[in-house]
Structures are given as C-alpha cells and as structure tokens.
Amino acid sequence: MMRLRTSFLFISFFILSLGFLEAQKVPAVYVFGDSLVDVGNNNYLNDTFAKAIFPYYGIDFPTKKPAGRFCNGKNAADLIAEKVGLATSPPYLSLASSKVKNKNVSFLSGVNFASGGAGIFKGIDPNYMRSIHLTEQVDYYSQMYEESTKQIEVSTLQKHLSESIFFVVIGNNDIFDYFNSKDLQKKNTPQQFVKSMASSLKVQLQRLYKKGARRFEIAGVAAIGCCPTLRLKNKTECFSEANLLSVNYNENLHSMLKKWQLESKNLSYSYFDTYAAIQDLIQNPTSHGFVDVKAACCGIGELNAEVPCLPSANICTNRQDHIFWDSVHPTEAVTRIIVDRLYNGPSQYTSPVNMKELLHVSIAKSLSPFTFFILLSLLVTCYQTKTN
Ligand SMILES: *[C@@H]1O[C@H](CO)[C@@H](O)[C@H](O)[C@H]1NC(C)=O
Ligand SMILES: *[C@@H]1O[C@H](CO)[C@@H](O)[C@H](O)[C@H]1NC(C)=O
Numbered sequence: 001m002m003r004l005r006t007s008f009l010f011i012s013f014f015i016l017s018l019g020f021l022e023a024q025k026v027p028a029v030y031v032f033g034d035s036l037v038d039v040g041n042n043n044y045l046n047d048t049f050a051k052a053i054f055p056y057y058g059i060d061f062p063t064k065k066p067a068g069r070f071c072n073g074k075n076a077a078d079l080i081a082e083k084v085g086l087a088t089s090p091p092y093l094s095l096a097s098s099k100v101k102n103k104n105v106s107f108l109s110g111v112n113f114a115s116g117g118a119g120i121f122k123g124i125d126p127n128y129m130r131s132i133h134l135t136e137q138v139d140y141y142s143q144m145y146e147e148s149t150k151q152i153e154v155s156t157l158q159k160h161l162s163e164s165i166f167f168v169v170i171g172n173n174d175i176f177d178y179f180n181s182k183d184l185q186k187k188n189t190p191q192q193f194v195k196s197m198a199s200s201l202k203v204q205l206q207r208l209y210k211k212g213a214r215r216f217e218i219a220g221v222a223a224i225g226c227c228p229t230l231r232l233k234n235k236t237e238c239f240s241e242a243n244l245l246s247v248n249y250n251e252n253l254h255s256m257l258k259k260w261q262l263e264s265k266n267l268s269y270s271y272f273d274t275y276a277a278i279q280d281l282i283q284n285p286t287s288h289g290f291v292d293v294k295a296a297c298c299g300i301g302e303l304n305a306e307v308p309c310l311p312s313a314n315i316c317t318n319r320q321d322h323i324f325w326d327s328v329h330p331t332e333a334v335t336r337i338i339v340d341r342l343y344n345g346p347s348q349y350t351s352p353v354n355m356k357e358l359l360h361v362s363i364a365k366s367l368s369p370f371t372f373f374i375l376l377s378l379l380v381t382c383y384q385t386k387t388n
C-alpha cells in the first residue's frame with residue numbers, strides 16, 4: 001500500500017513536471033498571413049481601406065473597441081497564444097514604428113507579420129486594397145533575423161527559433177482574387193492556379209526555414225464558397241466553384257508539405273484542414289449552439305453581405321449563434337472552436353499531428369537518457385506494486 005502511494009506520488013510529480021515542460025516549451029509564436037490573424041498591422045498602413053478601425057469590430061474584444069482584428073472579438077492569433085500560455089505576439093509595424101530599442105527582445109518574444117487582405121501573391125488591385133503580401137512579410141522577418149544576429153549568438157537565436165511556432169494562415173485572398181479577376185482566370189486554369197499558389201507558398205516557407213524556423217502550424221483555406229458574400233452568387237447556398245477551388249488548393253498544400261518535410265532536416269509541421277472543420281460547423285450548427293450559418297452578423301442588405309460592417313450597419317442580437325461576423329470573416333465563437341480543433345485534433349482535421357503533438361515532438365526528443373531511466377524505473381515499480 002505504501003509503495004503504491006509512493007509510486008503514485010512520483011508518477012504524479014513526473015507528469016506535473018512534464019506539464020511544466022510543455023508550458024515552457026514554446027518560447028515564441030511568429031505569425032504570417034491574412035485578416036484571419038492580423039492583430040493590427042494594417043492600422044499602420046497609410047493607403048489601405050482594409051482596416052478594422054470602426055465599430056462594431058472589437059465589440060467583444062476585452063477593450064470593447066476596434067482592435068485591428070477583423071472580428072467581433074479575439075482572432076486565431078490571440079487564441080493560439082492563449083493555448084500555449086503566451087501573450088499575443090505584437091504586430092510587426094507597431095514594433096517598427098515605436099523604434100523599440102531592444103529590438104532583439106521584441107523579436108525573441110514573437111512577432112505577428114500578418115496583414116488583412118494579404119495573399120500568397122501580390123493581389124489584383126494593390127492600389128485600392130494595399131496590404132503586406134506574404135513575400136513582404138517574410139522580408140520583414142528576414143530583416144529582424146539579421147538584426148538579431150548582430151545582438152545575440154547565432155546558435156542561441158537558432159535554438160530559440162527552432163523551438164518556436166511558425167503559424168501560417170494564407171491563401172484565402174488569392175482564391176477570392178481568382179473569382180474576381182477575368183485576367184487571372186484567362187491566364188490560369190483553376191488547377192494551374194492552386195498549384196502555383198502551393199509552390200509559391202513553399203518558396204516563402206523555405207526562406208523561413210533558412211532563417212531558423214523548424215516547427216510550422218499551417219492552416220489550409222476555409223470553405224470560401226460558403227461565406228455570405230459568395231453565397232450571394234448562388235441564392236444564399238454555397239458557391240460550389242469557390243469551394244472546389246478551396247479543396248483543390250488544400251490538397252496541393254497538403255502534398256507540398258509532405259514532400260517538403262522529406263527534403264528538410266528537423267522540419268516538423270501540423271497541417272490543419274480549416275475547410276473540413278468549418279464545413280462541419282455549417283452542416284451541424286445546432287450541436288455547437290449556432291443558429292444562423294448563412295448571414296453575416298454585421299452588414300447591410302441580403303445576408304448582411306451587400307455592404308461592409310460599418311458603423312451604420314445592422315448588427316445581430318446574438319453574436320454567439322452566428323457562424324459569420326461580417327461578409328467574409330467568422331465570429332469569435334467559431335474561431336474558438338476552430339482553434340481548439342487545430343490544437344487538440346481530432347485527426348480528421350489535423351495531419352500528421354495536431355498542434356499539441358507538434359509541441360510534444362521536441363519534448364520527447366529533449367528527454368535525457370537519465371530521465372528515461374527514471375521513468376522506466378517508476379513504471380516497473382508501479383507494475384510490481386500492482387502485481388504484488
Ligand atoms: C505613413 O505615413 C507617415 C507620415 O507620412 C510615415 O511616417 C509612415 O512611415 C507611413 N507608414 C507606412 C507604413 O508607410
Ligand atoms: C538583447 O541584446 C542586448 C545587447 O544589445 C543584450 O544585453 C540582451 O541580453 C539581449 N536580450 C536577450 C533577451 O537576449
């Protein structure tokens with residue numbers, strides 16, 4: 001009896017320290033992408049209309065004010081930070097503009113490079129909707145990396161980056177652009193277009209890899225044809241062509257990642273099937289308390305999707321029961337469920353591992369032979385106690 005208690009004590013202690021290790025294991029999160037993860041970069045752009053600076057954006061954010069998120073509350077970048085126990089990584093342009101003296105400190109605690117409206121490609125109408133597209137985001141990252149190498153040991157920097165998470169959410173705007181541009185459609189078949197999206201993304205991921213990134217959390221595109229603005233093209237039903245293109249792109253992305261991992265040493269990734277996770281909510285809304293899967297909560301006209309969410313727009317009474325916040329973005333309620341699936345699985349949405357397992361990969365590696373020996377002895381003790 002005594003031995004049993006002691007073993008349990010040791011095992012609990014071991015599990016507790018493992019939990020502690022896990023909480024400590026991610027030193028920083030670096031975010032790249034579009035409006036689904038922009039936490040305020042676009043507020044620093046002078047020449048863009050893609051800014052979340054008006055009510056009712058941010059109505060459910062802790063400050064109850066527009067917070068540069070294209071959402072009623074927190075977005076996926078905030079919620080990922082919550083999952084790993086870190087503060088939300090600050091927008092790159094806020095660091096650049098406030099001329100932070102200890103730039104290495106800001107860089108080492110994580111940076112968000114994402115920009116509303118950004119795509120893998122530069123976009124079809126850069127004058128009207130200027131954003132920081134992916135190549136530029138990686139340029140900014142590279143600059144910060146180079147500056148840091150002047151301030152700290154390269155090996156220290158690389159160890160830090162190799163343990164950090166690189167969260168990438170991009171591609172949605174490229175697919176919107178394809179449907180808005182006769183020119184793009186003329187130059188590329190849908191198949192050619194999604195293939196070039198995946199290969200262009202790979203080039204940028206390789207640049208991050210060359211500058212220390214090793215652990216990637218990569219989200220596929222959403223069910224774009226089901227967002228309110230594209231439902232207007234099909235009598236409020238999902239627009240099939242956009243959904244088909246989304247699925248095709250995700251397939252290309254997923255196989256690109258598999259190949260890339262084979263070519264690259266120490267690379268680990270988790271791919272998240274955003275499309276499947278959101279389709280599940282749209283098709284089974286009631287099990288999660290959703291009532292309206294079609295209309296935007298905030299906007300004007302049919303499905304509240306004909307005019308953007310501006311101060312003069314309608315706003316729904318219950319933001320918890322809507323899938324969509326505005327004509328293209330999900331509510332915080334949906335984002336919470338999505339981020340939970342990205343972090344915890346199940347495996348129908350995450351491949352080859354979920355984000356929690358992605359963090360675990362290096363924990364297993366970092367267990368010393370000595371720790372392994374202790375664990376083994378504990379297990380044996382426990383087993384013996386049980387059989388006695
Ligand atoms: C925006 O304009 C201000 C004032 O003209 C300038 O100092 C700043 O660099 C500009 N910001 C960007 C991101 O171009
Ligand atoms: C940042 O760089 C300064 C020297 O420029 C150094 O004293 C400080 O320790 C560095 N901070 C971190 C967190 O490495």
Ligand SMILES: *[C@@H]1O[C@H](CO)[C@@H](O)[C@H](O)[C@H]1NC(C)=O
Nearest residue numbers: 233234235237238239240241
């Ligand atoms: C419109 O929606 C219906 C029902 O979901 C679907 O069968 C059809 O393919 C859609 N048409 C277009 C053009 O998206």
Ligand SMILES: *[C@@H]1O[C@H](CO)[C@@H](O)[C@H](O)[C@H]1NC(C)=O
Nearest residue numbers: 162212214264265266267365
């Ligand atoms: C891979 O990881 C090992 C062990 O941490 C390290 O020695 C090696 O330099 C790494 N190689 C690359 C390319 O990251």
